[in-house]
Amino acid sequence: MSTRSIDRRSAEMSLAYVLTAFFFFGIGALAGLLQGLVRGGVITLPEWINYYQILTAHGVLMGLVFTTFFIVGFFYAGMAKTITLPKLSVKLGWLGWVVMFFGTVMAVATISTGEASVMYTFYAPLKASPWFYIGSTLLVIGSWIAGAGMTYAYTQWRKQNTNQRSPLFTFMVMATLVLWYVATLGVAAEMLFQLIPWSFGWTDTVNVVLSRMLFWFFGHPLVYFWLMPAYAAWYNCVPKIIGGKIFSDSLARVVFILFILLSIPVGFHHQLTEAGISEKWKIVHVALTLGVVLPSMMTAFSSFATFEAVGRAKGARGVFGFFKKLPYGDVRFFAPFMGMLFFIPAGIGGIINTSNQMNVVVHNTIWVTGHFHITVGAAVALTFFGIAYWLIPSLMGRQLTKGAHRAGIIQTLFWTVGMLIMSGAMHFMGLLGVPRRTDYTTYMDDPLGLSWMKYETLMAIGGVLLFISAVLMICNAIYLWKFAPVGETEFPMAENSLEVRQQTPRILENWKVWIAILAFLILVSYGYPIYDAIVHAPPGAPGMKTW
Amino acid sequence: MHVHKLEKIWLTFGGLMLAAFLVVLTINAFAMGNTPPSDLQQIDPTKVDQTPPFDKPGLVKISENEYDLNMIGYAFGYTPALVEIPKGATVHFHVTSRDVMHGFEVAGTDVNMMLTPGLVNSVTKTFNDVGSFLILCNEYCGTGHQIMAAHLVVK
Ligand code: HEM
Ligand SMILES: [Cu+2]
Numbered sequence A: 001m002s003t004r005s006i007d008r009r010s011a012e013m014s015l016a017y018v019l020t021a022f023f024f025f026g027i028g029a030l031a032g033l034l035q036g037l038v039r040g041g042v043i044t045l046p047e048w049i050n051y052y053q054i055l056t057a058h059g060v061l062m063g064l065v066f067t068t069f070f071i072v073g074f075f076y077a078g079m080a081k082t083i084t085l086p087k088l089s090v091k092l093g094w095l096g097w098v099v100m101f102f103g104t105v106m107a108v109a110t111i112s113t114g115e116a117s118v119m120y121t122f123y124a125p126l127k128a129s130p131w132f133y134i135g136s137t138l139l140v141i142g143s144w145i146a147g148a149g150m151t152y153a154y155t156q157w158r159k160q161n162t163n164q165r166s167p168l169f170t171f172m173v174m175a176t177l178v179l180w181y182v183a184t185l186g187v188a189a190e191m192l193f194q195l196i197p198w199s200f201g202w203t204d205t206v207n208v209v210l211s212r213m214l215f216w217f218f219g220h221p222l223v224y225f226w227l228m229p230a231y232a233a234w235y236n237c238v239p240k241i242i243g244g245k246i247f248s249d250s251l252a253r254v255v256f257i258l259f260i261l262l263s264i265p266v267g268f269h270h271q272l273t274e275a276g277i278s279e280k281w282k283i284v285h286v287a288l289t290l291g292v293v294l295p296s297m298m299t300a301f302s303s304f305a306t307f308e309a310v311g312r313a314k315g316a317r318g319v320f321g322f323f324k325k326l327p328y329g330d331v332r333f334f335a336p337f338m339g340m341l342f343f344i345p346a347g348i349g350g351i352i353n354t355s356n357q358m359n360v361v362v363h364n365t366i367w368v369t370g371h372f373h374i375t376v377g378a379a380v381a382l383t384f385f386g387i388a389y390w391l392i393p394s395l396m397g398r399q400l401t402k403g404a405h406r407a408g409i410i411q412t413l414f415w416t417v418g419m420l421i422m423s424g425a426m427h428f429m430g431l432l433g434v435p436r437r438t439d440y441t442t443y444m445d446d447p448l449g450l451s452w453m454k455y456e457t458l459m460a461i462g463g464v465l466l467f468i469s470a471v472l473m474i475c476n477a478i479y480l481w482k483f484a485p486v487g488e489t490e491f492p493m494a495e496n497s498l499e500v501r502q503q504t505p506r507i508l509e510n511w512k513v514w515i516a517i518l519a520f521l522i523l524v525s526y527g528y529p530i531y532d533a534i535v536h537a538p539p540g541a542p543g544m545k546t547w
Numbered sequence B: 001m002h003v004h005k006l007e008k009i010w011l012t013f014g015g016l017m018l019a020a021f022l023v024v025l026t027i028n029a030f031a032m033g034n035t036p037p038s039d040l041q042q043i044d045p046t047k048v049d050q051t052p053p054f055d056k057p058g059l060v061k062i063s064e065n066e067y068d069l070n071m072i073g074y075a076f077g078y079t080p081a082l083v084e085i086p087k088g089a090t091v092h093f094h095v096t097s098r099d100v101m102h103g104f105e106v107a108g109t110d111v112n113m114m115l116t117p118g119l120v121n122s123v124t125k126t127f128n129d130v131g132s133f134l135i136l137c138n139e140y141c142g143t144g145h146q147i148m149a150a151h152l153v154v155k
């Protein structure tokens, strides 16, 4: 008999998001493969496509579309599991999906016609078609609508359960949404007040410095928006899968609060080598960025503490004996676990990037691309794959079969090895000075340019393995969605008893307090620089289409 | 809120590392002068060619083996495209963009900065070894981004 883990309406809506995410992921992966092969000198693109066109598509589809669709779907499903969704939330969920989908199609269409080869960061004064900016804005607005559906479910739950701390997963969803709403205000302002009017020709020039500040006000928290759902899975789902417990309810909440506070007032660490921002403001942002070390270390501690407890309960001995007792044959564990391992060098790389002086060595080299492929492209993506393996059959009322486990492990291994090769080559080339976002080039046969080619080819080989893995992932997802035997798959969600939850300090769920502190931090770190960028704006730059 | 004893140690370690990092970065930046390129000087991007010193881009000697090097980045190249300096020269790079965002990287060195239309960016470097350096653009700027380069020869 088919048994879904949550009610049918919520399940179908969440599933629509997850499947759409993998659809766009597939197109993004194909673009990624081509990029690797072109840069590596293996193939040349036909006349009618341009390298920068597919690179823009890849960045938008992977960085913005795949992640956002997956996150919304996972969050809705997890909320339905922990607090159930009222009808209105499901409706808002569908409406959000429609708006997001429509926005994505609009953005992708303008990229395909060659009207928007501006990368997913759309730095002015590169001027794309207005429909690219409008499409991207709709993607964000759709996510706001979906977020409203989740917020409604949460407020209803709190009304019915006064004085109760919410389940940890739901709390984490709300924390991520707080971050997302505040962060997207920056990019929304850039779109509505600067780029859209300018690309329609209603204004002649654009204040480039302001547009970049607004973009990075959003751009850094964007990476936490990707990471927090993966963390939510590490805190709630992984412990349940391996038969363990949540290490500490209150500390997990502290971690998410710290992410809210420390991820927005730090955008200048992406602008360290730029004119127009003084070195003193840069160091303020660098200091706040480094603060993120604390929640990251807390997460590492609690994850491994859970693993150790589980291992010892199974009879592990010695300091690291518990590593031998973990269920590596279970793809629901294996994939996110590989992601966690990737996050160790990724975190170290992040500290290097933000360190003022070291940033000068790696800024805009392909080191940075290597860095975010092991953060979002591995730690986050592998966790999302791991989630998909149980989430899809559990929403469909099908079984996650032994064969699917095995196929999943192979897929994870391909991704892991491919990513090690590709990102390893990228990190290494970056240290040599190889630039990112660059079509095949030897710089007119400059000896230095020529000497880089062998590593570019290595990078391409990693890309091929990744592409194979992506194809496998999509086949697995389709199998679990349509063809796996009917039955039941567990929705793994470790939940603390109400008693444990009530020991968590009440203030942690007092959003007004945290939003006020966040507003204060933003005022301190961005107030003057933004005011200055408006009042002492550099001469405006006219838009240009240089592609 | 209960915090495990080992976790307290772990977080204290993290906190101390964080403090150590910040102290090193701040001292290195403000006491030793290693701040990242952060020039605040403005320029009209549509009039770069008429605005001194960019109306006559190139090398300007300011003292014994010390030079200002004024350069313009544009889609898709730099003016001047070839610069020769004597060994041991200290060069103050002042570079701006005439159109869109560009990068300015002297590959294999720590000269690496963004060029924003509307602003001049600056960095200083002493070249103690002879050789030819590849200057390249590392911020996407359009179809010809991959050929945007120049050379700096130390003799
Ligand atoms: C099939 C797997 C993948 C391959 C082969 C691949 C390959 C690449 C390559 C070669 C580049 C750099 C091109 C350049 O700078 O010239 C790139 C950029 C990028 N990739 Fe991937 N990638 C893959 C998966 C992913 C995933 C899963 C994500 C995120 C979820 C992602 C996000 C990005 C982003 C945001 C960029 C930067 C685009 C830009 O600079 O504007 N990629 N990818
Ligand atoms: Cu960042």
Ligand SMILES: [Cu+2]
Pocket (backbone or CB within 6 Å): B102, B103, B137, B138, B139, B140, B141, B142, B144, B145, B146, B148
């Ligand atoms: Cu360029």
